[in-house]
Amino acid sequence: MSAFLARLLTVTLLAGLCLVGSGPAATADWAPGPAVFGMGSRQEVPVTMDDGTVLRADVHYPTNPDGTPAEGPFPVVLTQTPYGALMSVAPGLTDPEAGLALLGGGNRHLVERGYINVIADVRGTGGSQGVWDFLGKREALDGAALVRWAADLPNSSGVVGLEGASYMAINQFFTVAELGEDSPVKAMFPIVPSLDPYRDMTFPGGNFGVASNVLYLAMTGFMQLVNAATAGNPDLATVLLQRAAGLLSFHADLLLQAVGNGELVNDGPYWRSRSPRSVLPQVVATGVPIQMVGGWDDVFERGQLLLYNDLQTIAAGGEQGRPMTPDQPVDPDYRMVMGPWHHVTAGAGIDMDRLRVQWFDHHLKGVDTGLTGPPLRLNEVGTDRWVGATHFPFPEATPTVLHPGAHGSLSTTAPTRSGTDTIIYAPLAVPCNRGLDQATAGGLVAVFNALRLPPPCTYNDNLTQLPLLGKTYTTEPFDSPQTIAGPLSASILATASRSDTQFAVTVSTVAPNGLSRPVASGSLLGSHRAVDESRSWRAPDGSYLLPFHPYTLEAKQPVRIGAKTRYDIEVPTTFARVEAGHRLRVTVSSADTPRLLSTPLNLLNQLGGIYGVEWGPGASHFQIPMAPADAFAEAPAVG
Structure with missing residues (x-):
C-alpha cells in the first residue's frame, strides 16, 4: 500500500471510530477542547530491546475523576530523551508547562485531552541500560522498538505521534526512517531540529563550536x-x-579529537550517519506528516529552513539538496513555524498547546482542525509581524549583490576602482555578540529576561565592529522598508600571510541613531574553502546564493600565502526587516568567539595572519536577497 493511501485510510478509519476527544468539528470553529481527564503516571516502566538491554519509560495516561485509568482508546505521543528524569522535572525557563515538554517531561495538556504521553530514556541515559549511541543506528533500532511497544500499551488506539525538542526532535527522523512505511507513527512534531549537526552546531564553518559543544558535553555528562x-x-x-x-x-573522544585534529574534526561517515539529511528520502517515503518549529536565534537555525526545503523537494520528486523551484507543488503535510526564539525559548509568545493539539488531533484522531493556509509561518526579525510563505528559497525576494567599496561603503553599484582593506587576525573577539547568545542556547538571554534587564548582546553588535577587529561596509539609508529574505552569502577575495585563515561575516541593520542589530552571521575556515557545486545554490547572475562546503579531510587545502584567494562563505538564512531610513551593514572579521574557536593545529596556522580584503571590479561581494516589506502577506503563527 502506498504511503499516501495508507495515510488517507488511517485518517478515514480514525474518524469513523469516534475516538475520545474527536468527532465532527467545523474547520473555522475548531479550538482545543477543555481538559476532560486527569493524569496518572507509571514511572520507570521497563522495555526490553532485542539484545536484552532494558530501557525505561514514564507513561502518563488519562484518568477518570476517581483516578482510575480511562478506557480510551487514546493515541500515544512518544518522546525519546537523553536527559533523563532530572530534566523531566525541571521547570521551563519561560513557562513551566512549555519547559516540561521542551525538556522531555510529561505533557499534561495532551493527557488531559485524551492522549497517552510516553517519555522514554534512550539507551545509556536516564534509567536505561546500555552505552549511549549518540544518534546512532542502535538508537534508531531502539526507537522503532519503543514505537511498537507504545502502540500496544493498554487503552492505546494503536497510532503514535512523535514529539520533542532538540535531540528529541532529531531522533524522530531516524525512528521514522527505521520503521518504514505502514508503521504506527502517523505524525511528527519536531521542535528546534537540526538538519546536519556537524554544520549546524558542532563545526560550523569548519571550526569547533566551542561554546555550544563544551556546554552540551558538560550538561549531558x-x-x-x-x-x-x-x-x-x-x-x-x-x-x-x-x-x-x-x-x-x-x-572525551570528541574533545580529544578536537584538540588533536582527529577524524571527527572533519565531516565524514560518523557525522553523515547522524544527520537527518541522510534519512530524509526514507522519511518522505513513509508519508508521515511533519510540523516543525524553528527559531531565528536557535543554535540549529542554519539547517531548519533547509530541512523544510529538502522535505518539500523530495516529496515533489526533486533531487535532495536542490532548492525548491517557484512553480514546484507544495506538500501541506510538511510545515514549519520560524519564530524569534533561542533554543530554550522555542514557542514562547505563541499558543504552542493549540499548535500541538491541532496537529495531533488532525493526524492521530481524524479531527478536521483547520490545517489550512501557508505551510511556512515566519516572524519578521525585528518586528512583531508574522507572515506566510510556501517556498524556500523565497521567490518573492530578488537576489541582490552588494559591493564593498572605498571608505566602508556598500552599494548595489560595483566600484570602478580597486582597493584593499587590511584585517589583522585575532583569535578572540568581543564576546558580547549574537553568536554568544545563540551558541549558549539563549540561556544568558533567559537570565536577563528573568531579571527584567535588556540582553546586552542580542540586539547590539557595535562593540564587535571596532576597526582593529574587522572591517564594516554600510549602505546608504533605505528609501522604503525592505525584508532580507535569505539565504545569504559572502564571497571574499583576499590575500593572507599565513597558511590558513578564518573569516566571520555578520549582517546587521543600523538604526538612524547608529545602533547596529545583528540578524545573520556565518564563518569559514580558509582551508575548508572548497565548494561542492552539485550541492550549492546559485543566483540568476551566477553568484553563490548558498555555497556548500564538503568539510572533508580530502577536500581540505592550505591557503597559498600572498596569493589572491576566494572564500565563499555561507551566511545562514534570516528574514529581517530593514526600515525606511535604516541602513544595512556587513562586517568582515577574523573571529567569532566564544561561538567558534579553531582547533589547536589550525590555530597555529592562523596566528600572526594579516588579510588583505580586495574590493573593486570582480573582487569581494555579498549576496543578500531582498523583497519589498509588503511582498509577504500577514498570517498568524498558529491557526
Missing part, C-alpha cells in the same frame, strides 16, 4: 551520571560502568 544514580535502578553498578564507557566513547 553530568546528567547521565546523576540520573543513573537517582533513577532507582536495581543494577546501579552496571549502569554506572556503562555511563563511564559512554562518557569515554563520546564526550
